[in-house]
Amino acid sequence: MIKTKVVSEPPLNFWERIYLPEVFRGLWITSKHFFRNFFLHLAHAFGLLRHLKAGVTIEYPEQTYILPKRSRTRHRLTHRPDGSPRCVACMMCETVCPARCIAIVAEEHPDPNIEKKPKSFDIDLGKCVFCGFCVEACPEDAIRMDTKIVNTAAYSRPAMKLDLNELLNPTSSS
Amino acid sequence: MPTLKIDEKEVTVPPGTTLIRAAKELGIEIPYYCWHPGLSVAGNCRMCLVEVDKMPKPQISCHIQCQDGMVVRTQSETVKKLREHVLEFLLVNHPLDCPVCDQAGECGLQDYYMKHGLYDSRLNENKVKKGQKAVPIGPTVMLDNERCILCSRCVRFTDEISKSHEFGIFNRGDHSEIGLYPGEELNNKYSGNVVDICPVGALTDRDFRFKCRVWYLKKTESICPGCARGCNITIETSHDRPTGVENERVMRLKPRFNDEVNDWWICDSGRYGYHSIDQNRILTPLVREGTAAAKESNWKDALKQACVSFQNLMAQNKEQIAILLSPMMTNEEIYLAHKLFVETLQLSRVLLLGVHPNGDQDDLLIRSDKHPNRMGAEWLGLIEGKEVTQKLVSEIEKGLIQGLFLFGQDIVSQFQSERLNGALNQMRLSLFIGSNYNQTVSSARMILPGASYAEKDGTFTNFEGRVQRIRKALFPLGESRSELEIIQSFAAQLGLDLPSQTSEDIFLELAGSVPKFRGMTYDTIGHEGVRPA
Numbered sequence A: 001m002i003k004t005k006v007v008s009e010p011p012l013n014f015w016e017r018i019y020l021p022e023v024f025r026g027l028w029i030t031s032k033h034f035f036r037n038f039f040l041h042l043a044h045a046f047g048l049l050r051h052l053k054a055g056v057t058i059e060y061p062e063q064t065y066i067l068p069k070r071s072r073t074r075h076r077l078t079h080r081p082d083g084s085p086r087c088v089a090c091m092m093c094e095t096v097c098p099a100r101c102i103a104i105v106a107e108e109h110p111d112p113n114i115e116k117k118p119k120s121f122d123i124d125l126g127k128c129v130f131c132g133f134c135v136e137a138c139p140e141d142a143i144r145m146d147t148k149i150v151n152t153a154a155y156s157r158p159a160m161k162l163d164l165n166e167l168l169n170p171t172s173s174s
Numbered sequence B: 001m002p003t004l005k006i007d008e009k010e011v012t013v014p015p016g017t018t019l020i021r022a023a024k025e026l027g028i029e030i031p032y033y034c035w036h037p038g039l040s041v042a043g044n045c046r047m048c049l050v051e052v053d054k055m056p057k058p059q060i061s062c063h064i065q066c067q068d069g070m071v072v073r074t075q076s077e078t079v080k081k082l083r084e085h086v087l088e089f090l091l092v093n094h095p096l097d098c099p100v101c102d103q104a105g106e107c108g109l110q111d112y113y114m115k116h117g118l119y120d121s122r123l124n125e126n127k128v129k130k131g132q133k134a135v136p137i138g139p140t141v142m143l144d145n146e147r148c149i150l151c152s153r154c155v156r157f158t159d160e161i162s163k164s165h166e167f168g169i170f171n172r173g174d175h176s177e178i179g180l181y182p183g184e185e186l187n188n189k190y191s192g193n194v195v196d197i198c199p200v201g202a203l204t205d206r207d208f209r210f211k212c213r214v215w216y217l218k219k220t221e222s223i224c225p226g227c228a229r230g231c232n233i234t235i236e237t238s239h240d241r242p243t244g245v246e247n248e249r250v251m252r253l254k255p256r257f258n259d260e261v262n263d264w265w266i267c268d269s270g271r272y273g274y275h276s277i278d279q280n281r282i283l284t285p286l287v288r289e290g291t292a293a294a295k296e297s298n299w300k301d302a303l304k305q306a307c308v309s310f311q312n313l314m315a316q317n318k319e320q321i322a323i324l325l326s327p328m329m330t331n332e333e334i335y336l337a338h339k340l341f342v343e344t345l346q347l348s349r350v351l352l353l354g355v356h357p358n359g360d361q362d363d364l365l366i367r368s369d370k371h372p373n374r375m376g377a378e379w380l381g382l383i384e385g386k387e388v389t390q391k392l393v394s395e396i397e398k399g400l401i402q403g404l405f406l407f408g409q410d411i412v413s414q415f416q417s418e419r420l421n422g423a424l425n426q427m428r429l430s431l432f433i434g435s436n437y438n439q440t441v442s443s444a445r446m447i448l449p450g451a452s453y454a455e456k457d458g459t460f461t462n463f464e465g466r467v468q469r470i471r472k473a474l475f476p477l478g479e480s481r482s483e484l485e486i487i488q489s490f491a492a493q494l495g496l497d498l499p500s501q502t503s504e505d506i507f508l509e510l511a512g513s514v515p516k517f518r519g520m521t522y523d524t525i526g527h528e529g530v531r532p533a
Helices: A020-045 A092-096 A133-137 A164-168 B019-026 B077-090 B108-117 B153-161 B193-197 B273-277 B299-316 B331-344 B374-379 B386-398 B411-415 B418-426 B483-493 B503-513
Strands: A102-108 A116-124 B003-006 B009-012 B049-052 B071-073 B141-143 B167-170 B177-180 B203-205 B218-223 B232-237 B250-255 B321-325 B350-352 B403-407 B429-434 B446-449 B458-461 B467-470
Touching: A092 A102, A092 A133, A116 A164, B003 B019, B009 B019, B019 B049, B049 B077, B077 B108, B153 B167, B153 B193, B193 B203, B193 B250, B218 B467, B250 B273, B299 B321, B299 B403, B299 B429, B299 B446, B299 B483, B321 B331, B321 B386, B331 B350, B331 B374, B331 B403, B331 B458, B331 B483, B331 B503, B350 B386, B374 B458, B386 B418, B411 B418, B458 B503
Parallel strands: B003 B071, B321 B350, B321 B403, B403 B429, B429 B446
Antiparallel strands: A102 A116, B003 B009, B049 B071, B141 B203, B167 B177, B218 B232, B232 B250, B458 B467
16 A cells, blocks of 8 residues: 555635735845845945855856765766776666666676776766766776766767766866 | 475475475475586585484485475574575685676576575685686686586586586685696587586686676577477577677577476587577568679569569469478478468479488487478478489479579578579579578579568477477567568468468467367467477
């Protein structure tokens, strides 16, 4: 049995039903913020009331937000000391991926103690839901989502695909 | 007949039955590594320990025989603890390189750890590293001694089944390892089976290596078309994702247990014979004018053209038309072709052609007849006569046959005849229906692409008369179509009233009219096949 919880919305009272008072209440809230920020920004310009924070708008892309340390951003593949990918193409990330955006093809590694490496490693950012399961699943710490690149926009769907080279050397212009 | 109690359930078994088999009969699962129902008992993995009343110590259930009045416990706390500790012991030197191991996903160690282990490792010592990783020990098998748990199944397989005696266990204690005898190479006709019976990733398949993870495979039960034995197999295919081999859909074949046919085994040529499903395939209908290269055509035009020349020949002289069916075809296809060409069109020259080479036969599985359905064809009234075929071939060479239908048989390379090549080319209608390119394709006037055995439903009858199912694992490649469909559309083009039936419908009709198949349906054939009552 699925447990259901019935949520009842409280009925509108008289003042809410005659509509106009609510309109003015909304206008009041908007103007309150406007005048507060207007006044505080002015005051800040004169070096006053600095301890009170005014509303902020980040003017992207000239300004960028400083991301929290653990935020999940575009993927990258980590390197071995010799520069080759750490990935052993075990396909745990591909298996766990709920969006099925990862496609790996494995091949033989010349060193039998490593055995396996990716021949190709493609991530389709158009499908990726940035859940971070791939990072969790990786037994080799080979995939991370810490590039701090959030700009994944592109002009076409194929341009949203990342290949092995791109993942090993992440650049912000995707 | 001893009667005993396993986990409070009573069971009566024939004398000499081992406990593990009795438990299996009751549906009680006892874990094991070294025991294999097809091999002798080694009793060295200790995974199958159970408690038996009045015995001072736990006993290995794979070796101990059932006795009257025995009381066995397989789920007690002691047994559970034992399994956990045995598993911990087996994993002491195991490298846990599951990410790079092809066995991962079908590995006995992984499965039993999740079922019976789930302990926290207490091992602080370094693992003993044995030998090198990834050593090719033959054309088919890769050995990784680190992963081996020394169950000795492969040793017993090469001693008892393939009787080629390549494997042995060398050194002592925690240095003991699996290896080949000096100068040996694992190169026998059944070498691939050691990969199947290896419960861990110590022996892996070189052909399958890194192509695909096993959990991506879709499995379809089928029958090996490699010889008249008709070994039961599973076709394992990968869809919707890139694999190590481009444009290959079948990843591997695995034998499927059938104690009436192949037990647990399959020969290497059957196991690795699947590449023809994806490679060298005819993808579109082809039409050839004279000796020029064949031109791609489409089904509509090709069928129309074939039909027109066929009708012209029919109107002239029926005797100049020959239909060569092959024992590679399923029972349904042979039946339908027979129905069309013999019963409806009244052709007299409908023959079976499938050259039966001598030799290459052993007393385990391999049969010298490399056709999966000769018996079925014989039951349907098509018996191959050497003189008749030889006569026909010489008539073709002389140009007396002007219309020839070939169902998949590479007649040119089978008879090694250059004149046949020319004759096929000169003929007014030489129609080849088949899945793969061969020498006959390069001289026939018209080629219609047929489906491979993995792309259609049907039945084969093996040399012992066991009717077994093949099942559609894939869609026909390119524009190819199943032979049933081709025969039906050809009949429709001729304006004949041949109802469009599925292979199951045709089989039911066939079972109703051919005495040997009486009473059979796809359901009664099931997974293991049936023999006539």
